Amino acid sequence: MEDRKDGDEVPVSLERLAGFAQTFGGEGVRELNFYHVKEEEEEQVMLEELKRLFCEKLENGEGQSHRGEHPGCDQNEAQGVQIPDDAFLITCLRVWQYSVHDAARVAANFARFRTRQGWPYRLSASSLQRELLSEVHWLLPGEDRAGRGVIVYNAHKIREAVSAGATVCGLQQMGALLLEVALGRPGVPERGVVAVVDARGVGLDILGRFSVTDMGRGVAMWKDSFPCKIKKIHVIGLPWPLQATCSLILGLLSAKLRGRVSVETGTTRLAEEVGSGNLPKELGGELELDWKGWVMSSEELQRT
Template sequence: MSEKFCLQLTLSDNAKSIAEKDLNETEENVKNALIQLKELLENDKTIYYKIDDEFLKIFLRPCKFYATSAYELMKRIANFRAKYKTLLYDLVPSQERDAIVNHNLINVLPDRDQLGRRVMIVYCGENWNTSKVSSDQIFRLFYLIHLLAILEPDTQINGTVVIMDYKGMGLKQVAALTPAFSMKLLGFIQDAMPLRLKEIHMVNNPWIFKTVWAVFKPFIKEKLGKRIHFHENKMPSLHKFIDKSYLPKNYGGDLPEINYGGKEWYPVMEKHIDHIKEWNTYGLVEK
């Protein structure tokens, strides 16, 4: 596996500084929040999570070390997993190997942007053969990728950015993006994802995209709505948010065109399979 495609499992000095400034991650706050969160979890027999310090920071960081907020997030995650258990319980990468390796649908840039954020690209247009990969499978891919992202301390702190690429979108893709899918995806993003989603960028969106947006818009809360930006094919507009020196030529950037994808990232998923399997044990306690 190329060193280019790997997770960054150590905390950088820059991210540490940002965490203290933006997330209240001081030594005292961390200590107090961990004590409070552990107590809340130990007193709640309806959900199960391990209480390792580094693990609990996954939930405390997006909640700026407010233990009660992190606890509520963990409960929402448990309830979400139970609601969609047919899709998420016991999910492992091998179940979606074909979709990951052989269909160019979701990609992650190997390097972070100028703000230290992970950048994920989702291809919702001509690349998406809806007869081979369903919308539920795309959701499962999102879910697996987020399980990798939460392992990175820098990503926990700096957050993520998503580029939604609609190039070549047609009626088949529009039909696959149903209200049920939008409710599921937005429910996950807005209520049950322990990551800081900083921005979503819509690019190469054709006129037919208005139909898709009409489906999604009613389910988008104000906080997320403010983080969604529309660029069509105007890449200088995208560069106002992600510096072109951190983007590939595909998006008007200075980096080489993308020549990698799920095939390169799949071994990373398999490398961290123990983490994914362990995550499958968390959630609501069966009565």
């Protein structure tokens, strides 16, 4: 399959792609659904190269020093940052469509960020129970019409969550945890995620809930530091007093990501792109979302 740049349109149908795979053999491909997943043996070869590049980036100062545990890491230069586990690194490979250099860059940035912040590489649902039950974030059970995961940021719930004892740092970890869960779903590493920011009813007082450190952390945790491609960001009902702040935040994003942000007054477009059946009633859909019930009983969440 020809390599594509992120965001390129796919002009052919799945049926035609499947036909090509049958005609030309399709060796080394386990799944054909816009993207391909390589055979395990080929992935393992790439995984070893990724580990080598990861350590090289640390040695060159592209990751924070930490004790490397993979052959080839210089012990003096790589003190403090441990290499992530194989499952995480394979996710990096799949997200970046087997570009080993891109996967190594993101893995090194991820390790550097988590080490600096004192965050574990694998976040735990049990340690974030209060934040999860706050409903500041939702991970929807279904996908949008393009097969992408959907995560919702309920900005209006931040005030109540912080008043109840949650920290902004904990809420940020909650968002990262839910994206880790999303990446465990078939197809999401390859297709990416859609983010929905529900800003309806949010006032200027919300800014007082975030310190400069919180804001910097919130940008750094996603800026080329996590193996998940955000394909679209819907900002719903942004009050005019916060529009200037929104512009400042957008200015911190890459031009490509800024181009994926859509500021909308209502939920009509969102319902069209996600599908009413997969969208909670609170966002103009038909889905009865029992979020707290899911938090308490979800097997995929408890596996984290």
